[in-house]
Amino acid sequence: MQTEARVGVVVEGGGQRALASGHEAAVDGGVRRFSAAHHQRNRQQGLQQQPHIGTVAHLLAGGVAGAISKTCTAPLARLTILFQVQGMHSDVATLSKASIWREASRIVYEEGFRAFWKGNLVTIAHRLPYSSISFYAYERYKHFLQLIPGLDRHREYASADVCVRLIGGGLAGITAASMTYPLDLVRTRLAAQTKTIYYRGISHALYAICRDEGAKGLYKGLGATLLGVGPSIAISFSVYETLRSQWQLQRPHDNAVLVNLACGSLSGVASSTVTFPLDLVRRRMQLEGAAGRARVYNSGLFGTFRHIVHAEGIRGLYRGILPEYCKVVPSVGIVFMTYEILKSFLSGTPDDD
Structure with missing residues (x-):
């Protein structure tokens, strides 16, 4: 009431003019501070908002991003698989001599x-639906989780926001992996072949696995996959979105493409470090009985862990x-960078925030 009265005073004397002038300056400063705080809140909310696109466009952006990334990094992916499965049929002396350069030269x-x-x-055939489903499912799960009491205040509390991202990413990974697993298994077996060719292609591999090992053979290692893919994608998505939002908040004028690439790379390193042992066990279980070879691990997921630690150490x-x-580093970075570019392009919004 007093403030309103002072602002409404008709100033005639010098003292009154000074009082009104000083008060106007204070009000003006308050308005500027309020405007700055309001602008900051809007910027934080804007950074969390994603371009709105339809289901088909969402699936297309995720699928193409995954396919491009996998094609660019296929040589390193194959080297990783060959190293992961060396311990199945190699002695300790052979393993001690292994190196990236030696294996690449071979x-x-x-x-x-x-x-x-x-x-x-087959990697592309697997990655197109896998990436499409994981990106789309992540957005859907995240939207659903934000409606749950407690998590609906994710814009106000960082802990609720991180929880939404972790749970949404984990559920998205489990959904995508379950729906596309046979193609992942076929990809591993084709990539693990060296001089002796047993599987002659995708369709022949699917037929041969069903013939030799039954339909259940297409799902070998699914338990290790689901145990690892949930945390992997959860960590990847949450680290990526957290880093990206903080980066753009602190340095809003940095190139968005490079920010996406850097944050995606760091999120990939974080998720791989945590979940790599599960990925290694998954690969080896996928190759159990492949091409008529004798089984190496006969005691399930945790028995395989014990066998590897006992034979090869931690x-x-x-x-x-x-x-x-x-x-x-390039793979996950390329995925997120391509996904954001395509999503911005398909939504008609520029990716230059």
């Missing part, structure tokens, strides 16, 4: 340069982590 000498992309067709669980790091 591939070029024995199989030719194109062999670095062995299994890449380091055995991280066999191939170096080429994985070399792969994941």
